Every structure is written in C-alpha cells, then in structure tokens.
Amino acid sequence: AQKVTQAQTEISVVEKEDVTLDCVYETRDTTYYLFWYKQPPSGELVFLIRRNSFDEQNEISGRYSWNFQKSTSSFNFTITASQVVDSAVYFCALIQGGSEKLVFGKGTKLTVNP
Amino acid sequence: DAGVIQSPRHEVTEMGQEVTLRCKPISGHNSLFWYRQTMMRGLELLIYFNNNVPIDDSGMPEDRFSAKMPNASFSTLKIQPSEPRDSAVYFCASSRSWGVDEKLFFGSGTQLSVL
Numbered sequence: 664a665q666k667v668t669q670a671q672t673e674i675s676v677v678e679k680e681d682v683t684l685d686c687v688y689e690t691r692d693t694t695y696y697l698f699w700y701k702q703p704p705s706g707e708l709v710f711l712i713r714r715n716s717f718d719e720q721n722e723i724s725g726r727y728s729w730n731f732q733k734s735t736s737s738f739n740f741t742i743t744a745s746q747v748v749d750s751a752v753y754f755c756a757l758i759q760g761g762s763e764k765l766v767f768g769k770g771t772k773l774t775v776n777p
Numbered sequence: 778d779a780g781v782i783q784s785p786r787h788e789v790t791e792m793g794q795e796v797t798l799r800c801k802p803i804s805g806h807n808s809l810f811w812y813r814q815t816m817m818r819g820l821e822l823l824i825y826f827n828n829n830v831p832i833d834d835s836g837m838p839e840d841r842f843s844a845k846m847p848n849a850s851f852s853t854l855k856i857q858p859s860e861p862r863d864s865a866v867y868f869c870a871s872s873r874s875w876g877v878d879e880k881l882f883f884g885s886g887t888q889l890s891v892l
Binding site: 698700706707708710713754763764765766767768769770 | 808810819820822825827832833866868870872879880881882883884885886888
C-alpha cells in the first residue's frame with residue numbers, strides 16, 4: 664500500500680522567513696513518482712513539481728527547492744524568503760509505477776503574515 | 778488550452794435530490810479522475826477512467842454514487858439520492874496516459890452543499 668504523511672497540519676511564518684514543509688511517503692515499489700501541489704485560497708490545485716524515484720537530485724526553482732531523500736523516504740519542500748502570496752495549502756502526493764492512482768497527503772496549510 | 782472544465786462551480790441542494798457534476802477533460806488526455814476533498818478525509822480518489830473505460834472505482838463511497846464517461850470529452854459524477862455527508866469539493870482531473878513526464882491537471886472543482 665502507498666501512503667503519504669504530512670505531519671505539519673498548519674505552519675505560520677512572517678514574510679521573508681524560510682519555511683520547510685515535510686513529506687514522508689511509504690511504498691513497496693522501487694519505481695514511483697512524487698509530487699507537490701499548491702492549493703491557494705481560490706481552491707484550484709496547481710502542480711509544482713514531479714520527481715521520479717530514480718532521480719534523487721535536489722531541485723531549485725526560484726524561491727522553491729525540493730529535497731528528495733530515499734534513505735528517509737522524504738520529499739521535503741522549502742520556500743526561501745516566503746511571501747504573502749505563498750499562503751496556501753500544500754499537498755505532497757505519490758503514485759506507484761504502473762498505476763494511475765495519485766495518493767495525496769492531508770496537506771499543510773501555510774500562512775505567511777506580512 | 779482551456780484546461781479541465783467543471784460545472785457547476787457551486788451546487789446547493791436538498792437531501793434526497795439527485796446531483797450531477799460535469800467535467801470536460803483537456804483535449805488529448807485519455808485518463809480522467811474524480812476526487813473528493815473534505816476536511817476530515819482530505820483528497821480521496823473516487824474513480825478513474827482510461828480511454829473512457831472505468832478502471833478503478835474502489836473509492837466510490839457507496840451505490841448512491843455513479844460515474845460515466847460516454848466519450849473522450851465528457852464525464853459525469855452523479856449522486857442519487859444526495860445526503861448531507863456528501864457535502865464536499867469534487868475535483869475532476871485529467872492526464873495523458875501515464876508516462877515519464879506526466880502530471881494531473883485539475884479543474885477548479887465543484888463545491889457541493891447538501892442541506
């Protein structure tokens with residue numbers, strides 16, 4: 664079975680702080696894909712990143728960075744110099760190779776205060 | 778591309794009524810997914826289709842829920858009869874058949890309130 668755990672239910676920071684959102688996953692497959700989605704207050708789900716299990720390179724995209732560590736089954740997301748517009752619920756998700764079922768964590772609500 | 782289109786955006790109905798949610802996937806996508814989002818259970822996959830054929834409906838909560846995909850550009854999720862506990866946001870998503878670079882594209886969701 665596959666499972667995604669986002670232990671942080673809510674995080675509140677002040678603008679310009681760095682913040683890391685944790686994601687721990689469980690799967691028995693050696694081939695799988697990890698995702699992060701953002702859900703702003705408007706409600707839509709916005710794709711941020713996809714990473715496959717064979718690529719442990721960390722990725723940076725502007726103020727966003729992702730740290731994938733198979734040894735700890737984690738795929739953490741860091742926002743550097745947070746901004747108010749980053750306020751949203753962030754979901755980590757997992758799909759096993761050969762499947763089309765994307766399983767989501769419960770999400771972390773990030774509030775960035777001015 | 779117009780993205781995944783869902784209608785209606787909001788639906789308010791009374792217990793016992795039939796509710797039909799609609800989805801138009803992105804043209805060229807051949808996988809379609811229905812998700813439900815609630816505070817208690819988060820995002821749950823209800824059912825998904827590949828090439829218009831239902832592949833896995835194990836997430837459909839009970840027989841009151843049914844989904845169809847009569848063609849590649851349209852799908853419906855029906856609840857009959859509706860109950861207050863069905864109140865949630867229902868998302869439709871689509872993708873090309875799973876490959877190296879695929880991801881799900883989500884619609885804006887339908888906020889369903891059953892009174």
